[in-house]
Amino acid sequence: MNISFFGMFRLRTKPASRNRMLRRSFLWGSGSLAAALSLSPGLAIGGPVAEIAMAGRPDGSKVWFDPYGVLIAPGQTVRWTNHDKANSHTATAYAPENDDHPRRIPEGAKPFNSDYLLPGESFEVTLEIPGVYDYFCIPHEMSGMVGRIIVAKPGETDFKDYPRGDLDDMVINGFPSIADILARGSVQVKE
Ligand SMILES: [Cu+2]
Numbered sequence: 001m002n003i004s005f006f007g008m009f010r011l012r013t014k015p016a017s018r019n020r021m022l023r024r025s026f027l028w029g030s031g032s033l034a035a036a037l038s039l040s041p042g043l044a045i046g047g048p049v050a051e052i053a054m055a056g057r058p059d060g061s062k063v064w065f066d067p068y069g070v071l072i073a074p075g076q077t078v079r080w081t082n083h084d085k086a087n088s089h090t091a092t093a094y095a096p097e098n099d100d101h102p103r104r105i106p107e108g109a110k111p112f113n114s115d116y117l118l119p120g121e122s123f124e125v126t127l128e129i130p131g132v133y134d135y136f137c138i139p140h141e142m143s144g145m146v147g148r149i150i151v152a153k154p155g156e157t158d159f160k161d162y163p164r165g166d167l168d169d170m171v172i173n174g175f176p177s178i179a180d181i182l183a184r185g186s187v188q189v190k191e
Pocket of ligand 1: 063140
């Protein structure tokens with residue numbers, strides 16, 4: 001497994017509102033710092049945050065998560081920030097709790113939902129349970145605004161995709177492949 005992917009995440013440039021971050025944060029148990037450190041000895045305490053932008057063209061003709069495929073270690077935090085001035089977006093896990101969507105997160109994992117983020121707002125989750133986490137943007141799912149996070153222990157590569165179910169082509173084709181995420185660590189949409 002390529003362990004250099006931590007360097008690919010953009011550094012946070014603008015602190016999000018602290019109140020909002022606290023309010024919108026789901027902390028699922030204590031972070032597995034040891035696992036993160038064994039992946040990358042240079043990590044700061046607490047581990048790096050994997051940053052995902054909610055992006056869109058100014059005219060709203062295309063919207064996407066950037067990167068839309070991300071590989072992290074158990075206990076690592078993912079933060080979505082809406083960098084699209086033209087739209088509100090959500091980061092919403094595939095799960096029956098979220099508007100009756102099929103479950104596409106690991107067994108035992110709690111479904112997350114950012115609710116609507118205005119431009120400049122952020123939402124973060126800390127993911128502990130290894131596996132594949134698929135998520136969507138509530139207003140733009142049918143435009144293919146979906147993403148996938150893989151939480152992998154060091155060296156772990158045996159992940160299975162979920163059954164297609166009744167998901168739309170735009171959605172199914174919108175997920176990066178598990179193989180791509182494992183190989184590249186971070187997968188971006190080609191504009
Ligand atoms: Cu959206």
